[in-house]
Amino acid sequence: MAKKNTILICNGAACISSxxxxxxxxxINKLSEKNLTExxxxxxxxxxxxxxxxxxxxxxxxxxxxxxxxxxxxxxxVEEHLLKGRPVKEFTWATPExxxxxxxxxxxxxxxxxxxxVLSNCGxxxxxxxxxxxxxxxxxxxxxxxxxxxPEQVIDEIYKSGLRGRGGAGFPTGLKWKFAREASGNExxxxxxxxxxxxxxxxxxxxxxxxxxxxxxxxxxxxxxxxANQGYIYIRAEYPLAVKRLQNSIQQAKKYGLLGKNIFGSSxxxxxxxxxxxxxxxxxxxxxxxxxxxxxxxxxRPRPPFPANHGLWDKPTIINNVETLANIRHIIIKGSNWxxxxxxxxxxxxxxxxxxxxxxxxxxxxxxxxxxxxxLIFNIGGGIPNNKKFKAVQIGGxxxxxxxxxxxxxxxxxxxLTNLGVIMGSGGLIVLDEDNCMVNMAKxxxxxxxxxxxxxxxxxxxxxxxxxxxxxxxxxxxxxLEDIDRLEKLSNIIKKTSLCGLGQTAPNPILTTxxxxxxxxxxxxxxxxCRAHVCRFxxxxxxxxxxxxxxxx
Amino acid sequence: MKLExxxxxxxxxxxxxxLREGQARIKIIVGMGTSGIAAGAREVLKTFxxxxxxxxxTEVIVTQTGEKGLSSKEPIVIVKxxxxxxxxxxxxxxxxxKRIVAxxxxxxxxxxxxxxxxxx
Ligand SMILES: Cc1cc2nc3c(=O)[nH]c(=O)nc-3n(C[C@H](O)[C@H](O)[C@H](O)COP(=O)(O)O)c2cc1C
Numbered sequence: 001m002a003k004k005n006t007i008l009i010c011n012g013a014a015c016i017s018s019x020x021x022x023x024x025x026x027x028i029n030k031l032s033e034k035n036l037t038e039x040x041x042x043x044x045x046x047x048x049x050x051x052x053x054x055x056x057x058x059x060x061x062x063x064x065x066x067x068x069x070x071x072x073x074x075x076x077x078v079e080e081h082l083l084k085g086r087p088v089k090e091f092t093w094a095t096p097e098x099x100x101x102x103x104x105x106x107x108x109x110x111x112x113x114x115x116x117x118v119l120s121n122c123g124x125x126x127x128x129x130x131x132x133x134x135x136x137x138x139x140x141x142x143x144x145x146x147x148x149x150x151p152e153q154v155i156d157e158i159y160k161s162g163l164r165g166r167g168g169a170g171f172p173t174g175l176k177w178k179f180a181r182e183a184s185g186n187e188x189x190x191x192x193x194x195x196x197x198x199x200x201x202x203x204x205x206x207x208x209x210x211x212x213x214x215x216x217x218x219x220x221x222x223x224x225x226x227x228a229n230q231g232y233i234y235i236r237a238e239y240p241l242a243v244k245r246l247q248n249s250i251q252q253a254k255k256y257g258l259l260g261k262n263i264f265g266s267s268x269x270x271x272x273x274x275x276x277x278x279x280x281x282x283x284x285x286x287x288x289x290x291x292x293x294x295x296x297x298x299x300x301r302p303r304p305p306f307p308a309n310h311g312l313w314d315k316p317t318i319i320n321n322v323e324t325l326a327n328i329r330h331i332i333i334k335g336s337n338w339x340x341x342x343x344x345x346x347x348x349x350x351x352x353x354x355x356x357x358x359x360x361x362x363x364x365x366x367x368x369x370x371x372x373x374x375x376l377i378f379n380i381g382g383g384i385p386n387n388k389k390f391k392a393v394q395i396g397g398x399x400x401x402x403x404x405x406x407x408x409x410x411x412x413x414x415x416x417l418t419n420l421g422v423i424m425g426s427g428g429l430i431v432l433d434e435d436n437c438m439v440n441m442a443k444x445x446x447x448x449x450x451x452x453x454x455x456x457x458x459x460x461x462x463x464x465x466x467x468x469x470x471x472x473x474x475x476x477x478x479x480x481l482e483d484i485d486r487l488e489k490l491s492n493i494i495k496k497t498s499l500c501g502l503g504q505t506a507p508n509p510i511l512t513t514x515x516x517x518x519x520x521x522x523x524x525x526x527x528x529x530c531r532a533h534v535c536r537f538x539x540x541x542x543x544x545x546x547x548x549x550x551x552x553x
Numbered sequence: 554m555k556l557e558x559x560x561x562x563x564x565x566x567x568x569x570x571x572l573r574e575g576q577a578r579i580k581i582i583v584g585m586g587t588s589g590i591a592a593g594a595r596e597v598l599k600t601f602x603x604x605x606x607x608x609x610x611t612e613v614i615v616t617q618t619g620e621k622g623l624s625s626k627e628p629i630v631i632v633k634x635x636x637x638x639x640x641x642x643x644x645x646x647x648x649x650x651k652r653i654v655a656x657x658x659x660x661x662x663x664x665x666x667x668x669x670x671x672x673x
Contacts, residue, residue: 001599001603001606002602002603002605002606002614002615004598004602004615004616004617005616038602039599039602041573060573060574061573061574061575061577061580061614061616062575062616063574080619083585083590084585084586084587084590084617084619085582085583085584085617085618085619086618086619125570131562132566132570134562134563135562135563135565135566135567135569135570136567137563138563140559143556143559147556256554257554258554258559264554264555264556264559265554265555
């Protein structure tokens with residue numbers, strides 16, 4: 001039977017943990033109680049974005065966006081909206097401004113400034129249905145490159161689009177593909193990097209969960225472009241839902257002849273396998289990742305040689321981030337000129353961010369490059385909760401740094417962020433307010449990188465540990481002013497001499513906070529005072545990191 | 554799979570998705586207030602859904618409204634078609650619903666006996 005309503009219910013990981021399964025069950029029961037089962041379609045989608053307000057669902061055709069659902073609300077929505085056609089306005093997401101214009105999703109400030117390319121299907125389609133993906137133009141780009149374009153034309157198109165890697169470093173994707181295409185050898189590989197190790201980041205997971213076919217199609221196009229027949233998706237085992245969706249999508253694509261042998265009846269063959277990682281941060285680094293896929297211990301090696309020439313099994317390999325690959329199909333269909341018109345002079349397209357911390361609307365957002373940090377936090381993010389004062393935003397996770405209040409007009413583009421001493425990173429954004437201690441925040445990230453260091457090179461293994469111990473002393477009121485010089489000196493040495501990006505960037509959170517929040521460090525040392533009341537000084541005993549390690553083992 | 558086959562799937566699913574998001578050439582809206590339900594609106598709505606499915610009408614959505622004060626002639630049905638005035642039917646039964654689909658929706662001739670209002 002045709003349906004009078006379609007319900008899209010968010011099945012992103014955040015909504016699942018806030019009770020989506022229970023809500024769905026209640027919905028199904030209540031619909032059947034009212035004899036509505038046949039008239040209403042329920043579709044579980046990937047992440048819709050505003051995770052803070054989960055569980056979430058949208059009821060069409062009205063487009064009512066219901067938030068913070070519980071079982072009582074479901075009962076009323078079924079009785080009022082689904083039975084009698086009266087949307088329950090007070091359960092919909094309405095801000096003071098949007099209440100006037102109704103509850104429609106696209107009119108909410110959270111969505112207004114967003115620009116969805118990569119996330120266009122997330123929260124809109126059933127990620128377990130290849131038909132729905134095809135319904136949004138899916139696999140059309142793959143068909144186009146195979147039928148109408150040479151590999152060189154594909155590479156040229158991606159190069160001209162200005163797309164840069166979304167995994168952190170921002171390397172031009174077209175150029176990377178060109179190197180791999182030109183590398184000698186006829187056995188080549190495509191690897192999708194879904195390791196996503198930054199604490200608090202969930203961009204790539206959400207894409208894999210919400211639109212898995214986009215990643216697969218991007219990999220196939222990459223394979224066609226460089227001349228590879230085999231791809232690997234490297235994803236952490238801690239993302240079981242993403243793994244399941246990807247596996248299912250691979251199966252479906254094979255069944256439809258969109259993956260495997262003779263794709264679209266051509267001579268192009270491409271297969272994809274999933275490799276699960278155990279969740280070590282360093283395994284996101286490309287050479288460590290390759291070692292891990294090969295079954296070795298995940299340790300980075302010096303570059304050059306780069307994977308484009310000597311990658312997996314020593315063969316030419318491209319490694320691209322999930323989000324990078326999810327952009328590909330849109331560029332092929334809409335063209336490099338279209339993509340090039342979005343963003344800034346040197347940073348094209350959009351970036352997905354995971355907004356978290358002290359901000360009203362936490363969640364997953366996609367914005368055009370060039371938007372300011374201020375707009376991100378105060379328009380899309382809805383500002384700081386509880387009338388607290390904004391202090392800084394940490395961007396780029398453990399490799400990134402802090403942007404203080406006087407710099408939040410900075411546009412989101414690779415160069416502007418680098419000029420501030422921070423990085424674009426892969427999309428983690430943690431908002432900090434007056435109740436966050438900057439010294440303690442720096443210590444938190446260093447604690448993480450010390451634990452995640454692979455231990456291979458001395459600056460990273462021993463140097464970071466020394467820095468951690470110094471920070472630990474400072475946050476316990478046992479620091480001395482010379483410690484600040486020591487931190488700066490160690491930072492500079494570690495950045496210059498570490499083998500891989502982990503060590504080379506790990507001091508960034510300390511360096512950026514020392515630059516703008518030096519007075520907080522001095523306060524801790526001289527006055528034994530933490531203005532955010534986070535650090536405790538009464539505890540006389542200070543344990544060094546090594547002791548913690550000893551205790552564990 | 555050939556590119557043409559892919560496009561066939563795409564066309565079909567795209568239409569379904571547009572419909573479920575509320576974009577349709579014709580909307581059939583059944584008044585579903587308490588009095589509408591008492592007068593048999595649920596059966597009428599079901600009939601519309603079945604007819605739309607049976608005839609594979611891909612540009613039509615059937616939905617309901619709870620707005621009150623339409624008329625005392627429940628069940629009320631409004632047919633909204635792009636670029637045409639709204640047509641309001643009163644005292645609709647499942648049989649009349651079938652006629653509305655066959656004569657009005659498919660052939661474009663409103664079932665005048667039951668039209669109670671022609672809107673803007
Ligand atoms: C310590 C470390 C961790 C990394 N983790 C990731 C990661 O989780 N995901 C990712 O895509 N890139 C990560 N990278 C960057 C990769 O080495 C590589 O540059 C990236 O996958 C290339 O893809 P892109 O050009 O599409 O950005 C990491 C780098 C370092 C040094």
